[in-house]
Amino acid sequence: MQVAPDFDLSEWSKLQLDDPMSKDWEKAISVFSTRIYSRFIDAADVLVSLDEKKPIKERRFGFAILAIDCAVVETMGDFQEGLERTNDQSRATFAKFLSKSPGFEKHFALARAKQFSSDFRCGILHQAGTGL
16 A cells, blocks of 8 residues: 555555654655645646636636645644544544644634535535535
C-alpha cells in the first residue's frame, strides 16, 4: 500500500517520528505534501485551468472543485488531530480546522464553519448536492 506515489507504508513505518527533532520529519512532510498534491491539488488545478478558459456562464467544474476542497480540508483536519479514523468526528474536525487555521479562521467562526460543514461538506460528499 502506498502512502504517496513512490512511498509505501513499510517505508513510512520506518520513519522515526517520535522525536520532534528527527531528520525524518523532513521526509514525512515531503511525503505528506506529495500525498495531498497527488490526490487532490493537482486534479483541482486541472479543473480550474479548464474552467478559466471558458466564459463565466459556461464554467461547470466548481462543484467538483469544491468537493475536492472539502476532501482536502477534512484530510488536513484529520492529520492535524492525529486521527486515522474519524468515527463520527469528521464534522467537528472539519469545522475546527476551518475555524482555527490561518487563512481560514478570519472567514470562519466556529458557528459558520459548522454551518458550512453541514450545508456544503456533507451535502457534496454524501448526497452529491448542497441542499441549498
